[in-house]
Amino acid sequence: MSQAHNPDDWRDRFPILAETTYLVNHSLGAMPRTVFDKLQAYAEQWATRGVRAWGEGWWTAPVDVGNVLGRLMNAPENTVVMHQNVSVIESIVASAMDFSGTRNKVVYTDQNFPSVMYVWEAMRRQGARIECVASEDGIGVPTERLLEAIDEETLIVPISHVCFKSSYLQDAKAICERAREVGALVLLDTYQSLGTVPVDVVELGVDMVCGGSVKWLCGGPGAGYLYVREDLLDTLNPGITGWAAHAEPFAFEQGAQRFAPGIERLLHGSPAVPALFAASAGYEIVSEVGVETIRAWSVSSTESLRKRMLDAGFSIPSPSDPAQRGGTITIGLNEDENGPAFVSALADRGILVDHRPGAGIRVSPHFYTRAEELEEFAASMVELREKRSWRDFLNQKGSY
Numbered sequence: 001m002s003q004a005h006n007p008d009d010w011r012d013r014f015p016i017l018a019e020t021t022y023l024v025n026h027s028l029g030a031m032p033r034t035v036f037d038k039l040q041a042y043a044e045q046w047a048t049r050g051v052r053a054w055g056e057g058w059w060t061a062p063v064d065v066g067n068v069l070g071r072l073m074n075a076p077e078n079t080v081v082m083h084q085n086v087s088v089i090e091s092i093v094a095s096a097m098d099f100s101g102t103r104n105k106v107v108y109t110d111q112n113f114p115s116v117m118y119v120w121e122a123m124r125r126q127g128a129r130i131e132c133v134a135s136e137d138g139i140g141v142p143t144e145r146l147l148e149a150i151d152e153e154t155l156i157v158p159i160s161h162v163c164f165k166s167s168y169l170q171d172a173k174a175i176c177e178r179a180r181e182v183g184a185l186v187l188l189d190t191y192q193s194l195g196t197v198p199v200d201v202v203e204l205g206v207d208m209v210c211g212g213s214v215k216w217l218c219g220g221p222g223a224g225y226l227y228v229r230e231d232l233l234d235t236l237n238p239g240i241t242g243w244a245a246h247a248e249p250f251a252f253e254q255g256a257q258r259f260a261p262g263i264e265r266l267l268h269g270s271p272a273v274p275a276l277f278a279a280s281a282g283y284e285i286v287s288e289v290g291v292e293t294i295r296a297w298s299v300s301s302t303e304s305l306r307k308r309m310l311d312a313g314f315s316i317p318s319p320s321d322p323a324q325r326g327g328t329i330t331i332g333l334n335e336d337e338n339g340p341a342f343v344s345a346l347a348d349r350g351i352l353v354d355h356r357p358g359a360g361i362r363v364s365p366h367f368y369t370r371a372e373e374l375e376e377f378a379a380s381m382v383e384l385r386e387k388r389s390w391r392d393f394l395n396q397k398g399s400y
């Protein structure tokens with residue numbers, strides 16, 4: 001439980017925390033110190049084992065590392081495969097869909113990550129119909145409205161678990177239930193949830209899950225994951241494919257793809273080995289802390305910050321109910337205030353956050369964040385707002 005959790009128990013495992021107030025975990029999680037060891041071991045292996053390294057863990061890294069990641073979402077062994085990023089994964093899944101029949105609708109909301117929309121929009125050329133449900137408040141779409149859009153003509157619902165701008169936490173269980181009822185698939189993007197919000201693929205009964213490791217998983221870039229429900233695997237024959245997905249890659253067969261039977265059928269070409277090894281350092285530490293513990297700490301931290309910022313006169317365009325919110329709090333600014341200038345002035349004080357147009361300043365404590373750091377951020381925001389107009393921020397930023 002959160003009472004027992006002490007961020008100080010974990011802080012010296014993350015070098016950057018000695019120097020900065022690190023509140024930008026929704027963008028890039030802090031690097032665990034053990035990444036140095038993982039990358040050193042990778043380089044040693046390459047240096048001393050040479051080509052033999054392929055048979056000593058490199059070739060199987062996408063599934064081996066997928067298994068480490070998979071435990072964080074209760075995925076059975078060999079149901080997760082690693083790729084470079086979510087955009088590639090969505091493209092692979094989209095290339096396995098058949099839009100030629102009447103079941104050709106793709107449903108999501110306008111709070112989806114743009115990259116995901118770009119991939120599915122391009123499927124219009126293959127006959128896909130896209131139904132993008134618009135949010136009325138810019139925070140999220142009420143579950144009922146989304147469920148209404150998922151009907152018997154829906155092929156797939158590629159949707160965010162936690163929306164990247166507002167941190168709105170969608171009701172994944174209800175979405176999966178509705179999709180099952182009408183025979184549609186769900187591809188849940190847990191990029192902004194896994195590592196800070198509990199995800200259990202078995203309990204959700206979700207078909208597919210994807211995400212990356214850059215944020216709450218503290219795994220760095222180049223390590224996207226794709227989970228596929230075991231009984232669905234053999235039905236997926238992606239057009240975006242490669243030799244690693246072949247039943248016998250080292251037979252170098254000519255002609256059409258002959259897919260591997262298991263999760264390997266969703267591979268592509270040679271894996272990005274160092275990125276995968278580095279990312280496993282993040283999965284190990286997140287698993288050691290425990291996602292339930294992280295969630296409890298996150299809810300209590302974001303609740304205190306939300307109240308503090310509201311008391312100070314800021315608006316909070318993130319859901320007020322923590323049960324509907326991921327790990328980020330967005331702080332709204334006035335129209336005449338310049339978000340990037342706030343971010344830059346805070347960075348000058350060693351406080352790292354970011355800004356999204358139309359949303360505000362995004363702040364995200366993680367399990368290593370102290371309450372004092374959130375107070376330091378809040379006090380700085382109040383001081384910056386009082387001290388200058390946005391014009392002064394731009395012109396005199398250096399003086400903060």
Ligand SMILES: Cc1ncc(COP(=O)(O)O)c(C=O)c1O
Pocket residue numbers: 084085086087088113115160162163164189191192211212224
């Ligand atoms: C919900 C969500 N999906 C996807 C991405 C990124 O996708 P990719 O892995 O293709 O860079 C982000 C990045 O911010 C995100 O927040």
